[in-house]
Amino acid sequence: MKFGEAFTEYLLGEREWMLDKKCVHIEYKRLKKVLKSCQSCTRLQSSSCSEFLENQLCQCQACPLCDQMFFSELIKEASDIAKYFNSRVRRLLHLHVATGIQRYVVRLRKCFKNDQQALAQEGRVLIEYIAMNAIALRKILKKYDKVHSSVKGENFKSRMHAERIELLHSPWLIELGAFYLNSDQSDAGELNGVYGHFSCNLNVTEAAMTLVLPDSTRLEYDLTCAVCLSCACSAASLMIFQGLKAASPESKCPICREVGVYSKAVHMLELDLLLKTRCKEYWKERLADERVLMLKQSKEHWKSQSTYAI
Known part of the structure; x- marks a missing residue:
């Protein structure tokens, strides 16, 4: 299954949850249509050029349609996703490591309902949410560069880094991984295979945490x-x-x-x-x-x- 279809299926499956939580996502399908329109338009304009026969991709240095649609929207979407993810994880983990009177209330609630299971489920949902949107962002930027033969998409990642809204480099994602490893007695936290896989190496001199995403992308987080x-x-x-x-x-x-x-x-x-x-x-x-x-x-x-x- 192509990623576009998998992402659409994911959004449909989580539609009720997303509407309830009022969270945003990368508009992958719509942005992909914009790229397709840009590519078709450029091909039509260049149909008489011999260079077009050698390269079927848009060679423009700047595409007003794509630039306006992509980079202004993507920075907002990525920022909103990062803020939402960080706030939800902060709230979830605050309940897990509550202290004082709040810890007493949390423990009392556990007598009536399985809060640990509810927290774990919300954690899984949040991991899939950040992972799927991060993959969608990476793929649409890669496609932008392919269509325009540019490096603007790659440079956009630097902008995200400068504004500290990289989706997969939030300290709250590492905290969420530690939460799963604390909940599990082994050295790895299995998230049903679909969501990903956390593992860690706690060698004091080279401590690191590993996250494998649904698309098999492997991320290493240095804990030193x-x-x-x-x-x-x-x-x-x-x-x-x-x-x-x-x-x-x-x-x-x-x-x-x-x-x-x-x-x-x-x-x-x-x-x-x-x-x-x-x-x-x-x-x-x-x-x-x-x-x-x-x-x-x-x-x-x-x-x-x-x-x-x-």
Whole structure:
């Protein structure tokens, strides 16, 4: 089955859920028709050219019809999909790792209904939603470049990266993968084969998570960070106990040197839990080191505050 047919079948199957949740999707079928119209129009205009006989594809450097339809719409659709996915996963995982009185309420509800099963089902739906739309986006951009013999479609991915709306590189997708691995006692989370397959290698020096998509695309997520929490806080002139979100808007990331990234930091609780349960010795050492450093920084901070007040 071609992807266009599979995507249409998926949308029909999830129609009720999508209408209820008011979520958007990549308009793959309509955009493909626009490409077909553009290609047919160009062939008609070039039918008298000998060059056309050598290449049946549109050679225009810019196609107003496609450019207006594609890149303005796709950036909005991708942004809306990313925002919806992130918010839904955040809510789902918040229920799973709830604390305090909310944790008590969640546990009480479990006496009357199987919340764990409901959470797992919603997670599967969200994974298929982000995966199918990501595949649709990749394929329609590839087709755009093929029709126009351009690299605009490929360059569009760079724009998505710059605006941080890449569908398959959200930290919330990694959190969702950790959620499945935490729910499963083995090293792999099977999602019924249709939705994909999560697995992980928690070697402390080369920790990574793998996601295989429905189209057999394999994605590797490196779980090791190029900068530790202490250095990240130091770069933003923060104490560890203050947290990254306390950084000023002008603070720059020590890696990419961009501003405004600290406010978008995600505390990955599911990934923390995964490491805590499967790398116990490493986790104990890491927590001990962090506590020593936090205690030292706290003493220095309050000492400086007292000196300033005096």
